[in-house]
Amino acid sequence: MTNKSIVFIGFMGVGKTTIGRMVAEKLGREFIDIDEEIEKEYAMKVSDIFEKIGEMAFRDKEKSVITSLCEQKGKVLSLGGGAFLQEDIRKVCLSSSFVILLDLSFDKWKERLNLIIDSRPVLKGKSLSEMEELFYKRQEVYAKHHLKVNTDDQDPEEITDLIIHAVNEKV
Ligand SMILES: Nc1ncnc2c1ncn2[C@@H]1O[C@H](COP(=O)(O)OP(=O)(O)OP(=O)(O)O)[C@@H](O)[C@H]1O
Numbered sequence: 001m002t003n004k005s006i007v008f009i010g011f012m013g014v015g016k017t018t019i020g021r022m023v024a025e026k027l028g029r030e031f032i033d034i035d036e037e038i039e040k041e042y043a044m045k046v047s048d049i050f051e052k053i054g055e056m057a058f059r060d061k062e063k064s065v066i067t068s069l070c071e072q073k074g075k076v077l078s079l080g081g082g083a084f085l086q087e088d089i090r091k092v093c094l095s096s097s098f099v100i101l102l103d104l105s106f107d108k109w110k111e112r113l114n115l116i117i118d119s120r121p122v123l124k125g126k127s128l129s130e131m132e133e134l135f136y137k138r139q140e141v142y143a144k145h146h147l148k149v150n151t152d153d154q155d156p157e158e159i160t161d162l163i164i165h166a167v168n169e170k171v
Pocket residue numbers: 010011012013014015016017018019035078079080081082112115116120151154155156159
């Protein structure tokens with residue numbers, strides 16, 4: 001296994017923060033969650049940043065934090081679900097790191113909605129069919145990656161073990 005950083009991408013709620021933290025722990029690597037980094041910088045929750053400062057400022061900060069962290073090696077980074085909307089972020093991650101897409105079917109994602117609905121401002125005020133549209137539209141920005149892991153019907157431990165196995169072989 002090389003010292004490349006591992007970067008988790010995928011739609012909000014698929015488990016990037018949960019799985020990223022567990023993978024980092026098992027590999028003995030530092031874990032950084034980009035949403036949490038931004039929250040620390042602003043001393044505010046993501047929903048408050050969106051409301052009080054605006055999504056544009058959040059997206060700019062997302063880009064600068066990810067770009068500077070991608071210059072370092074040996075870490076595990078979990079991005080926010082919208083980070084790959086920015087081409088610059090896609091480029092810097094794909095060229096510097098091993099990018100893992102966590103995939104989940106919309107049917108399974110729906111079952112998890114109650115866990116995330118209050119803390120994801122992008123979902124605020126959307127109907128289920130609008131969320132479904134966003135879910136499928138967003139898959140386009142996740143199309144480039146180095147490994148895709150389907151997480152339907154698997155608990156975080158199983159997904160973590162599968163990823164550890166894969167990165168030991170491929171990274
Ligand atoms: N494999 C899994 N099975 C069941 N629940 C899970 C699984 N992975 C994550 N969860 C739960 O789903 C919720 C969302 O997970 P998490 O916060 O890790 O998603 P995320 O991809 O980081 O989302 P975001 O893009 O918004 O940051 C959490 O409550 C978490 O406990």
